[in-house]
Amino acid sequence: MKTVSTADRPNVSLRDAATLVALALKRTTNKAGQPRIRARMSSKTFKRLTGRRIGGANSAKEFTEELSNLGWLMVRMPSAYGFVRSASLTKWPLTKSNVIAKELEQIGGESEAKALDDARRELGGSIDVGGPSNASDASNRAEGKKKVVR
Template identity: 65%
Template sequence: MDTVSATATPNVSQGDAAALVALALQRTKNKAGEPRTRARMSYKTFRRLTGRRIGGAKFVREFTAEMMNLGWLMVRMPSAYGFVRAASLDKWQLTKSDAVAQELKLINEGAVAEALDIARQELGEHGHVGKSTNAYAAPIPRKKPGAMDK
């Protein structure tokens, strides 16, 4: 199959593109031969299959809505699109608010900036905040539980 040029006119509608992508995802099996609940698709494969590039916000909204109707969620990644079967999320563990009880208390007290400082510091310590978004050169002192009860 020939690759599609960067200036190619889309050869299928968004709904048809979603159907072709969902079919490819459905046919993707794991080592045991069972359907996958998550998969990636390269930008090149997407273009070859649909004659399209995922472009502006309107296309992304409409295409992801079509994928959702077909039972898939989509995430744009640096080198590919990621897809997760929506039904598989029901099996995922819930994150409960007690995980951020200290921050919720600060937010309720009107100290949103302090709660965000704590979040950014902790995320930075664990490598979750990239260099471009982590504006904190010096560590921010973190209050110990109970220290804010004054």
């Protein structure tokens, strides 16, 4: 397998960088040879592929808009980028406002600060993106119980 050497790395516009990244993502397959709907790319690979880093807010916005036009969404992580095919989101479950009905009622009843403080406190327990989503999940993990996926 031929790899790109650091000497051969391009220095392209943000639009062209989005094109190269989308092409690499499109060509990435799983073990069964099917196209992936999500993938990670290290910052090092991203720089090798495009010759650049995503800098400030304006360049990130321009890059993600171009990438979105090509059917992909991007999430920046500390040492990598996460990508998901836009079309796959239509299959994801919807979250409705009724799951935070109590908080919405508090906000409407002049208890906005308390509702938001409580929400921040609850979210503070989740350290990573895949971490526990609520207190019972956290206590189950602390006790070594497996999370039931429904």
